[in-house]
Amino acid sequence: MAKMTPEKLAALQQHDKPAFDFNNPEISAFFERALPHGYTLETNGFAALPGFFQAPHRRDIDGNADVVMVGCPLDLGAIGLAGARHGPEAIRAASRHFGPINDAFGSIPFEQCSVIDYGDVEWSCTDLTTRVTNDIAQVFEAIGRQGCLSLSCGGEHTTTYGVLKGLATAYDDAFGLLHIDAHCDTMSTWGGDEINDGSVFRRAVLDGFIDPQRCIQIGIRGRAGFLWEFSHDVGITVITADEVHEKGCDYISDQCREVIGSDRSYLSLDIDSLDSSVMMGTTGPEPFGLTARQVRQLIHGARGLNLVGADLVELNPNRDPSGSCAHLAAALFFELLSVLTDIKGADATSGVTNW
């Protein structure tokens, strides 16, 4: 082994730069835009509120925010185990590992848009139906009326019903749906209950929040298929997990755009769409599912859609002792945020960086 020459060492040392060099115009320009919005690199949980991706916490929903992230800590509608109510808390904690840069897009969501963390929906009572149809719906109606995009963190899937109700009221519209899940969630209600986490999309169709002709459900599998005949009866496009593996995500994303079209739509991601080998931290884990990369690619495929909002549901931290599922869920939540800021920031003046 030859000793390195002083010239070679000097050349290598040229590449040694500080991590956050505020004299570098590329870096300082981002912080000049992001800091007034309240974005911070602070990772000390003792000193700062752990908002999603360190986003500023603001309870006021007004025209000053472009994307509003909201926690819906609810699991009263879970047919299976309790625990999904701790999802927002776990994903906020795990979200410190992600952002501000989206390496796939080369974008910084906080640079494209003003992004805030509203905090969690406040419950007015202990009753499931009131929490969903009143408490959640009111928050999302306010977000929709201000023209902000919403990003909801569950909670189990019943939360999505409240979100759709609020947004459908605000826009006075029925949406297309990109739904990634192991389950169709179109079963009938059970024993006369109004709603539960297995019936969300049946109720959303019957109440006029989503148009089944413009709905697509992806990643479907498992033993409960007989409960979801409603999806086929009303004309929802159902894509199994096997079809995703066989045909590839680009093909499926093309199909999504064809089914959903350019009118308003919504994206709902159930984390149990992921294979149970990586996602046992959920209420209804299913084997033979999607990979993390496939789910990410399907989310990226939504970039051309006219989304009014998105959500990630069904992380169950009680079944996630290592935190690995929360880590993966937070990563996918960041991909959802990146798609929304990409849509909302399309007209924004700030450019995409080359970081």
Ligand SMILES: [Mn+2]
């Ligand atoms: Mn599911």
